Amino acid sequence: MTHSWADFRAAEPDFAAVVRARFERFRHHVLATLRADGSPRLTGLEGDFRADELWLGMMYGSRKALDLRRDPRFSLHANPGAGDGTEGGDVRVSGRAVEVTDADGLARYAADSPESHAPGRFHLFRAELTEVVRVHVEDPYLVFEVWHPGKRLRTVRRTDEDSTLYEEA
Template sequence: MTESWAAFRAAEPEFADTVRARFQAFQHHVLATLRPDGSPRLTGLEGDFRGDELWLGMMIGSRKALDLRRDPRFSMYANPGTGTGMGGGDVRISGRAVEVTDPEEFARYAADDAETEAPERFHLFRAELSEVVRIRVEDPHIIFQVWHPGHALRTIRRGDEDSTVYEDD
Protein backbone atom coordinates (compact mmCIF):
# COMPACT_ATOMS: atom_id res chain seq x y z
CA MET A 1 0.00 0.00 0.00
CA THR A 2 1.30 3.47 -0.88
CA GLU A 3 0.08 7.02 -0.31
CA SER A 4 0.88 10.35 -1.90
CA TRP A 5 2.85 12.96 0.02
CA ALA A 6 -0.43 14.90 0.38
CA ALA A 7 -2.13 11.89 2.00
CA PHE A 8 0.86 11.38 4.33
CA ARG A 9 0.72 15.05 5.33
CA ALA A 10 -3.04 14.87 5.91
CA ALA A 11 -2.56 11.83 8.18
CA GLU A 12 0.48 13.12 10.10
CA PRO A 13 0.93 16.87 9.43
CA GLU A 14 3.53 17.62 12.13
CA PHE A 15 5.64 14.58 11.28
CA ALA A 16 5.38 15.30 7.53
CA ASP A 17 6.50 18.89 8.07
CA THR A 18 9.48 17.67 10.15
CA VAL A 19 10.48 15.17 7.45
CA ARG A 20 10.09 17.73 4.66
CA ALA A 21 12.18 20.30 6.57
CA ARG A 22 14.90 17.69 7.05
CA PHE A 23 14.99 16.98 3.29
CA GLN A 24 14.93 20.68 2.46
CA ALA A 25 17.89 21.41 4.75
CA PHE A 26 20.22 20.16 1.99
CA GLN A 27 19.89 19.96 -1.77
CA HIS A 28 21.42 16.54 -2.45
CA HIS A 29 20.28 13.19 -1.01
CA VAL A 30 20.88 9.48 -1.62
CA LEU A 31 18.45 7.44 -3.73
CA ALA A 32 18.39 3.64 -3.62
CA THR A 33 16.96 1.76 -6.60
CA LEU A 34 17.16 -1.84 -7.74
CA ARG A 35 19.44 -2.92 -10.60
CA PRO A 36 18.22 -5.50 -13.13
CA ASP A 37 19.88 -8.29 -11.09
CA GLY A 38 18.12 -7.12 -7.90
CA SER A 39 21.19 -5.63 -6.25
CA PRO A 40 20.92 -2.09 -4.85
CA ARG A 41 22.11 1.01 -6.68
CA LEU A 42 22.85 4.16 -4.67
CA THR A 43 22.97 7.50 -6.47
CA GLY A 44 22.66 11.16 -5.68
CA LEU A 45 19.36 12.93 -6.22
CA GLU A 46 17.63 16.22 -5.51
CA GLY A 47 14.15 15.59 -4.09
CA ASP A 48 11.76 18.35 -5.09
CA PHE A 49 8.66 19.37 -3.14
CA ARG A 50 6.21 21.21 -5.38
CA GLY A 51 2.59 21.66 -4.58
CA ASP A 52 1.82 18.95 -2.08
CA GLU A 53 3.90 16.25 -3.77
CA LEU A 54 7.44 14.91 -3.64
CA TRP A 55 8.98 14.72 -7.13
CA LEU A 56 12.06 12.89 -8.37
CA GLY A 57 13.57 14.31 -11.56
CA MET A 58 16.37 12.61 -13.52
CA MET A 59 18.37 12.96 -16.70
CA ILE A 60 17.01 11.13 -19.73
CA GLY A 61 18.40 7.60 -19.86
CA SER A 62 20.06 7.72 -16.42
CA ARG A 63 20.56 4.34 -14.77
CA LYS A 64 18.40 5.30 -11.78
CA ALA A 65 15.54 6.35 -14.08
CA LEU A 66 15.80 3.08 -16.01
CA ASP A 67 15.85 1.18 -12.70
CA LEU A 68 12.64 2.92 -11.60
CA ARG A 69 10.95 2.30 -14.94
CA ARG A 70 11.65 -1.42 -14.56
CA ASP A 71 10.97 -1.65 -10.79
CA PRO A 72 9.47 1.46 -9.16
CA ARG A 73 10.53 0.61 -5.60
CA PHE A 74 12.93 3.11 -4.02
CA SER A 75 14.26 4.51 -0.77
CA MET A 76 15.62 8.02 -0.34
CA TYR A 77 17.84 9.01 2.56
CA ALA A 78 18.13 12.67 3.56
CA ASN A 79 21.60 14.15 3.45
CA PRO A 80 22.99 13.86 7.00
CA GLY A 81 24.84 17.16 6.70
CA THR A 82 28.27 17.95 7.99
CA GLY A 83 29.81 16.84 11.26
CA THR A 84 28.09 14.62 13.78
CA GLY A 85 25.23 16.85 14.90
CA MET A 86 22.55 15.16 12.79
CA GLY A 87 20.26 18.13 13.33
CA GLY A 88 16.73 16.89 12.80
CA GLY A 89 17.82 13.25 12.91
CA ASP A 90 18.15 10.65 10.17
CA VAL A 91 15.21 10.66 7.78
CA ARG A 92 14.32 8.19 5.05
CA ILE A 93 11.32 7.55 2.87
CA SER A 94 10.51 4.44 0.87
CA GLY A 95 7.86 3.69 -1.68
CA ARG A 96 7.14 3.56 -5.38
CA ALA A 97 8.11 6.10 -8.03
CA VAL A 98 5.25 6.74 -10.46
CA GLU A 99 6.55 8.02 -13.80
CA VAL A 100 4.84 11.10 -15.17
CA THR A 101 4.20 10.89 -18.90
CA ASP A 102 1.24 13.26 -19.28
CA PRO A 103 2.38 16.53 -20.95
CA GLU A 104 -0.16 18.54 -18.91
CA GLU A 105 1.23 17.18 -15.63
CA PHE A 106 4.78 18.04 -16.81
CA ALA A 107 3.57 21.57 -17.57
CA ARG A 108 1.97 21.91 -14.10
CA TYR A 109 5.21 20.71 -12.52
CA ALA A 110 7.27 23.27 -14.45
CA ALA A 111 4.78 26.07 -13.73
CA ASP A 112 5.03 25.52 -9.97
CA ASP A 113 8.51 27.06 -9.90
CA ALA A 114 9.11 29.72 -12.50
CA GLU A 115 12.50 30.57 -10.92
CA THR A 116 14.04 27.17 -11.71
CA GLU A 117 14.42 26.28 -15.35
CA ALA A 118 13.76 22.58 -15.91
CA PRO A 119 15.72 20.82 -18.62
CA GLU A 120 13.88 20.44 -21.89
CA ARG A 121 13.74 16.66 -21.53
CA PHE A 122 13.96 14.64 -18.34
CA HIS A 123 12.35 11.76 -16.48
CA LEU A 124 9.88 12.87 -13.81
CA PHE A 125 8.51 10.60 -11.09
CA ARG A 126 6.01 11.32 -8.32
CA ALA A 127 6.80 9.61 -5.01
CA GLU A 128 4.13 7.34 -3.52
CA LEU A 129 5.11 6.48 0.06
CA SER A 130 5.04 3.09 1.77
CA GLU A 131 7.19 4.04 4.78
CA VAL A 132 8.61 7.16 6.41
CA VAL A 133 11.22 6.82 9.17
CA ARG A 134 12.96 9.34 11.41
CA ILE A 135 15.67 8.33 13.88
CA ARG A 136 17.13 10.71 16.44
CA VAL A 137 19.00 10.59 19.72
CA GLU A 138 17.56 11.90 22.98
CA ASP A 139 20.21 10.68 25.38
CA PRO A 140 20.05 8.01 26.70
CA HIS A 141 17.48 6.88 24.11
CA ILE A 142 17.39 6.42 20.38
CA ILE A 143 13.95 7.44 19.14
CA PHE A 144 12.46 5.81 16.04
CA GLN A 145 9.35 7.31 14.45
CA VAL A 146 7.77 5.11 11.79
CA TRP A 147 4.74 5.76 9.59
CA HIS A 148 3.05 3.37 7.17
CA PRO A 149 -0.09 4.13 5.12
CA GLY A 150 -3.26 3.30 7.02
CA HIS A 151 -1.50 3.24 10.40
CA ALA A 152 -0.86 5.82 13.10
CA LEU A 153 2.64 7.16 13.62
CA ARG A 154 4.56 4.77 15.83
CA THR A 155 7.32 5.85 18.23
CA ILE A 156 9.88 3.40 19.58
CA ARG A 157 12.36 4.39 22.27
CA ARG A 158 15.45 2.25 22.79
CA GLY A 159 17.77 2.84 25.70
CA ASP A 160 20.47 0.88 27.40
CA GLU A 161 20.55 -2.94 27.25
CA ASP A 162 18.15 -3.32 30.15
CA SER A 163 15.35 -1.10 28.89
CA THR A 164 13.40 -0.88 25.68
CA VAL A 165 10.20 1.10 25.71
CA TYR A 166 7.63 0.90 22.89
CA GLU A 167 4.75 3.28 22.58
CA ASP A 168 2.27 4.13 19.87
CA ASP A 169 1.45 7.78 19.28
Protein backbone atom coordinates in the same frame (compact mmCIF):
# COMPACT_ATOMS: atom_id res chain seq x y z
CA MET B 1 -0.70 0.08 0.20
CA THR B 2 0.81 3.42 -0.83
CA HIS B 3 -0.10 7.01 -0.06
CA SER B 4 0.76 10.32 -1.63
CA TRP B 5 2.66 12.95 0.32
CA ALA B 6 -0.66 14.76 0.82
CA ASP B 7 -2.18 11.61 2.35
CA PHE B 8 0.81 11.26 4.68
CA ARG B 9 0.59 14.92 5.69
CA ALA B 10 -3.15 14.57 6.38
CA ALA B 11 -2.57 11.45 8.51
CA GLU B 12 0.45 12.76 10.47
CA PRO B 13 0.77 16.54 9.96
CA ASP B 14 3.38 17.19 12.67
CA PHE B 15 5.58 14.28 11.65
CA ALA B 16 5.24 15.20 7.96
CA ALA B 17 6.35 18.76 8.75
CA VAL B 18 9.46 17.49 10.57
CA VAL B 19 10.32 15.08 7.73
CA ARG B 20 9.84 17.71 5.03
CA ALA B 21 11.90 20.27 6.94
CA ARG B 22 14.68 17.69 7.29
CA PHE B 23 14.70 17.10 3.51
CA GLU B 24 14.60 20.83 2.83
CA ARG B 25 17.75 21.49 4.91
CA PHE B 26 19.81 20.31 1.94
CA ARG B 27 19.24 20.12 -1.78
CA HIS B 28 20.94 16.80 -2.60
CA HIS B 29 19.89 13.44 -1.14
CA VAL B 30 20.57 9.74 -1.78
CA LEU B 31 18.16 7.65 -3.87
CA ALA B 32 18.16 3.85 -3.71
CA THR B 33 16.74 1.93 -6.68
CA LEU B 34 17.01 -1.67 -7.83
CA ARG B 35 19.13 -2.69 -10.81
CA ALA B 36 17.92 -5.31 -13.28
CA ASP B 37 19.87 -8.00 -11.39
CA GLY B 38 18.19 -6.98 -8.11
CA SER B 39 21.25 -5.35 -6.58
CA PRO B 40 20.91 -1.86 -5.09
CA ARG B 41 21.94 1.33 -6.86
CA LEU B 42 22.61 4.47 -4.80
CA THR B 43 22.69 7.81 -6.59
CA GLY B 44 22.31 11.47 -5.80
CA LEU B 45 18.96 13.16 -6.33
CA GLU B 46 17.22 16.44 -5.61
CA GLY B 47 13.84 15.61 -4.07
CA ASP B 48 11.28 18.32 -4.69
CA PHE B 49 8.09 19.22 -2.80
CA ARG B 50 5.45 20.90 -4.96
CA ALA B 51 1.66 20.94 -4.91
CA ASP B 52 1.67 18.79 -1.76
CA GLU B 53 3.56 15.99 -3.51
CA LEU B 54 7.12 14.66 -3.35
CA TRP B 55 8.63 14.61 -6.84
CA LEU B 56 11.70 12.77 -8.10
CA GLY B 57 13.06 14.39 -11.24
CA MET B 58 16.07 13.05 -13.12
CA MET B 59 18.02 13.31 -16.34
CA TYR B 60 16.47 11.64 -19.33
CA GLY B 61 17.79 8.11 -19.82
CA SER B 62 19.62 8.02 -16.48
CA ARG B 63 20.19 4.61 -14.93
CA LYS B 64 18.10 5.49 -11.89
CA ALA B 65 15.16 6.50 -14.11
CA LEU B 66 15.45 3.25 -16.06
CA ASP B 67 15.61 1.34 -12.76
CA LEU B 68 12.37 2.98 -11.61
CA ARG B 69 10.64 2.32 -14.91
CA ARG B 70 11.44 -1.38 -14.54
CA ASP B 71 10.82 -1.63 -10.78
CA PRO B 72 9.24 1.42 -9.12
CA ARG B 73 10.40 0.62 -5.57
CA PHE B 74 12.71 3.24 -4.06
CA SER B 75 14.05 4.75 -0.86
CA LEU B 76 15.15 8.35 -0.53
CA HIS B 77 17.49 9.15 2.36
CA ALA B 78 17.87 12.77 3.44
CA ASN B 79 21.35 14.20 3.14
CA PRO B 80 23.07 13.44 6.46
CA GLY B 81 24.83 16.81 6.54
CA ALA B 82 27.86 16.83 8.82
CA GLY B 83 26.91 13.38 10.11
CA ASP B 84 27.24 14.45 13.72
CA GLY B 85 23.54 14.17 14.55
CA THR B 86 22.95 17.93 14.67
CA GLU B 87 20.92 18.02 11.45
CA GLY B 88 17.71 16.62 12.98
CA GLY B 89 18.42 12.93 12.69
CA ASP B 90 18.23 10.51 9.79
CA VAL B 91 15.10 10.62 7.64
CA ARG B 92 14.08 8.18 4.92
CA VAL B 93 10.98 7.76 2.78
CA SER B 94 10.30 4.59 0.82
CA GLY B 95 7.66 3.60 -1.64
CA ARG B 96 6.83 3.40 -5.32
CA ALA B 97 7.73 5.96 -7.95
CA VAL B 98 4.88 6.69 -10.38
CA GLU B 99 6.18 8.11 -13.65
CA VAL B 100 4.56 11.20 -15.12
CA THR B 101 4.54 10.76 -18.90
CA ASP B 102 1.92 13.20 -20.13
CA ALA B 103 3.38 16.20 -21.94
CA ASP B 104 1.17 18.71 -20.08
CA GLY B 105 2.23 17.39 -16.66
CA LEU B 106 5.91 17.51 -17.60
CA ALA B 107 5.51 21.01 -19.06
CA ARG B 108 3.77 22.27 -15.88
CA TYR B 109 6.55 20.85 -13.72
CA ALA B 110 9.26 22.40 -15.91
CA ALA B 111 7.46 25.77 -15.97
CA ASP B 112 7.29 25.80 -12.16
CA SER B 113 11.04 25.16 -11.86
CA PRO B 114 13.36 28.00 -10.93
CA GLU B 115 14.84 29.45 -14.12
CA SER B 116 18.33 28.28 -13.21
CA HIS B 117 17.03 24.70 -12.80
CA ALA B 118 14.51 24.46 -15.64
CA PRO B 119 14.98 20.96 -17.05
CA GLY B 120 15.28 20.09 -20.70
CA ARG B 121 14.21 16.55 -21.47
CA PHE B 122 13.75 14.66 -18.20
CA HIS B 123 11.99 11.87 -16.30
CA LEU B 124 9.57 12.80 -13.54
CA PHE B 125 8.18 10.49 -10.87
CA ARG B 126 5.65 11.17 -8.11
CA ALA B 127 6.46 9.44 -4.80
CA GLU B 128 3.79 7.10 -3.43
CA LEU B 129 4.84 6.31 0.15
CA THR B 130 4.90 2.93 1.87
CA GLU B 131 7.10 3.97 4.81
CA VAL B 132 8.51 7.09 6.46
CA VAL B 133 11.25 6.74 9.09
CA ARG B 134 13.09 9.20 11.31
CA VAL B 135 15.87 8.17 13.69
CA HIS B 136 17.27 10.74 16.10
CA VAL B 137 18.77 11.14 19.56
CA GLU B 138 16.84 12.39 22.60
CA ASP B 139 19.43 11.79 25.29
CA PRO B 140 19.60 9.13 26.69
CA TYR B 141 17.46 7.54 23.97
CA LEU B 142 17.85 6.66 20.34
CA VAL B 143 14.36 7.37 18.99
CA PHE B 144 12.80 5.59 16.01
CA GLU B 145 9.65 7.09 14.50
CA VAL B 146 8.00 4.94 11.82
CA TRP B 147 4.86 5.54 9.77
CA HIS B 148 3.11 3.17 7.37
CA PRO B 149 -0.09 3.97 5.42
CA GLY B 150 -3.21 3.13 7.39
CA LYS B 151 -1.32 2.79 10.69
CA ARG B 152 -0.57 5.17 13.52
CA LEU B 153 2.86 6.73 13.93
CA ARG B 154 5.00 4.36 15.95
CA THR B 155 7.70 5.71 18.29
CA VAL B 156 10.30 3.45 19.86
CA ARG B 157 13.01 4.54 22.31
CA ARG B 158 16.18 2.60 23.02
CA THR B 159 19.09 3.26 25.38
CA ASP B 160 22.76 2.35 24.95
CA GLU B 161 22.85 0.50 28.26
CA ASP B 162 19.64 -1.43 27.71
CA SER B 163 18.77 -3.22 24.50
CA THR B 164 15.11 -3.20 25.55
CA LEU B 165 12.87 -1.22 23.26
CA TYR B 166 10.37 1.12 24.87
CA GLU B 167 7.41 1.64 22.59
CA GLU B 168 4.90 4.43 23.06
CA ALA B 169 1.24 3.59 22.66
